[in-house]
Amino acid sequence: MVSSALPSKRKSQPEKSQPENRGSAERPAQLLAWYDRHRRRLPWRAPAGQRSDPYRVWLSEIMLQQTTVKAVGPYFEKFLARWPEVSALGSADLDDVLRMWAGLGYYSRARNLHACAVIVMRAHAGVFPDTEEGLRALPGIGPYTAAAIAAIAFDRLTMPVDGNIERVVSRLFAVEEALPQAKPQIQALAATLLGPSRAGDSAQALMDLGATICTPKKPACALCPLNENCAARERGDQDTFPRKAAKKTGALRRGAAFVVVRGEEVLVQSRPAKGLLGGMTEVPGSEWLAGQEDAAALAQAPELADVKRWHRRLGVVTHVFTHFPLELVVYTAKVPARTRAPNGMRWVPIATLDGEALPNVMRKVVVHGLGE
DNA sequence: TACGCGTGGCA
DNA sequence: TTGCCAAGCGT
Numbered sequence A: 001m002v003s004s005a006l007p008s009k010r011k012s013q014p015e016k017s018q019p020e021n022r023g024s025a026e027r028p029a030q031l032l033a034w035y036d037r038h039r040r041r042l043p044w045r046a047p048a049g050q051r052s053d054p055y056r057v058w059l060s061e062i063m064l065q066q067t068t069v070k071a072v073g074p075y076f077e078k079f080l081a082r083w084p085e086v087s088a089l090g091s092a093d094l095d096d097v098l099r100m101w102a103g104l105g106y107y108s109r110a111r112n113l114h115a116c117a118v119i120v121m122r123a124h125a126g127v128f129p130d131t132e133e134g135l136r137a138l139p140g141i142g143p144y145t146a147a148a149i150a151a152i153a154f155d156r157l158t159m160p161v162d163g164n165i166e167r168v169v170s171r172l173f174a175v176e177e178a179l180p181q182a183k184p185q186i187q188a189l190a191a192t193l194l195g196p197s198r199a200g201d202s203a204q205a206l207m208d209l210g211a212t213i214c215t216p217k218k219p220a221c222a223l224c225p226l227n228e229n230c231a232a233r234e235r236g237d238q239d240t241f242p243r244k245a246a247k248k249t250g251a252l253r254r255g256a257a258f259v260v261v262r263g264e265e266v267l268v269q270s271r272p273a274k275g276l277l278g279g280m281t282e283v284p285g286s287e288w289l290a291g292q293e294d295a296a297a298l299a300q301a302p303e304l305a306d307v308k309r310w311h312r313r314l315g316v317v318t319h320v321f322t323h324f325p326l327e328l329v330v331y332t333a334k335v336p337a338r339t340r341a342p343n344g345m346r347w348v349p350i351a352t353l354d355g356e357a358l359p360n361v362m363r364k365v366v367v368h369g370l371g372e
Numbered sequence B: 001t002a003c004g005c006g007t008g009g010c011a
Numbered sequence C: 001t002t003g004c005c006a007a008g009c010g011t
Helices: A024-038 A054-064 A069-082 A086-091 A094-101 A108-123 A132-136 A143-154 A163-172 A183-191 A199-212 A231-235 A294-298 A350-355 A360-370
Strands: A253-262 A265-270 A317-320 A325-334 A345-349
Touching: A024 A199, A054 A069, A054 A108, A054 A143, A069 A094, A086 A108, A094 A108, A132 A143, A143 A199, A163 A183, A163 A199, A163 A231, A253 A294, A253 A360, A265 A350, A294 A325, A317 A360, A325 A360, A345 A350, A350 A360
Parallel strands: A253 A325
Antiparallel strands: A253 A265, A265 A345, A317 A325
């Protein structure tokens, strides 16, 4: 329900210092009261009133970076079952962590997760730092995550600001400045929503509000506990916040992937540890370049003397990364039983591919290459 | 500062 | 179909 846009009587300045905005002092309490009635039950959340386990909070916060609650759920359970505490994770092999992370995306998170667990185990005796500053020094923990763990696990009086909270706050105060330039202003305004205690609940309340009521499109303002005091709603243009600078989309890149089958095995290699899909498993392939032709891609096939000719599969595999779309032509070949893998490559049974650290784009390639 | 970094769901 | 979006971080 979008009310008609009324002429705005007030300039669109943030209401930072406008005492005539009656009721704004009640927001922290209104927020917590709403949270106590409507909080979501999530696997990593402690029961109401109980302190959360820092390990679970940390693990969930890393997984939730730019990732939906729904996608994280099963991964969180898997990780917790296999590595119940930080010392167990710190003792694990990085390859095992990458395999368990496969499919969740943003794989540098998995490497940093493991590195962080090692540091906590060895340099902090297995105990997470309980301050924002201490947490911020750990790999994979930035300003948001440090504040979130400090508030949720250690009850520190700080307000983490994620995408949800940016949206809620930019609407509450009708912040006209565009992201990301508006981040400092939004951070300061968000801090005004903290009460004298329960910082972690205040943060999670804002996140739940953003996820369920103050949604990106068609926010359910009628159900919002703060709707009497929302500048954007008063103007009627709440769904135009937050303001954002236009983003550019990357150019299409093309390449070839080579699915080499030896009996019931397929040829794979590991990608370099850093960069795109760092440390993950892939089938050999050409470079991924904008404007590349098929012939150029085919010329980069792995050197296998036993391959008489490559068979090009019909169609292409498409995949869209955050910053560019990708089209891969898939070539296949069968080789004799004792063909040796080229340097740096290895044979993996097709039946165990599920356990490999295969990113989804490579799963698509393998399915396309092995399909009938 | 701005860009590189995955994936799946949604309208 | 296409673009947007989701509990950001590292460089």
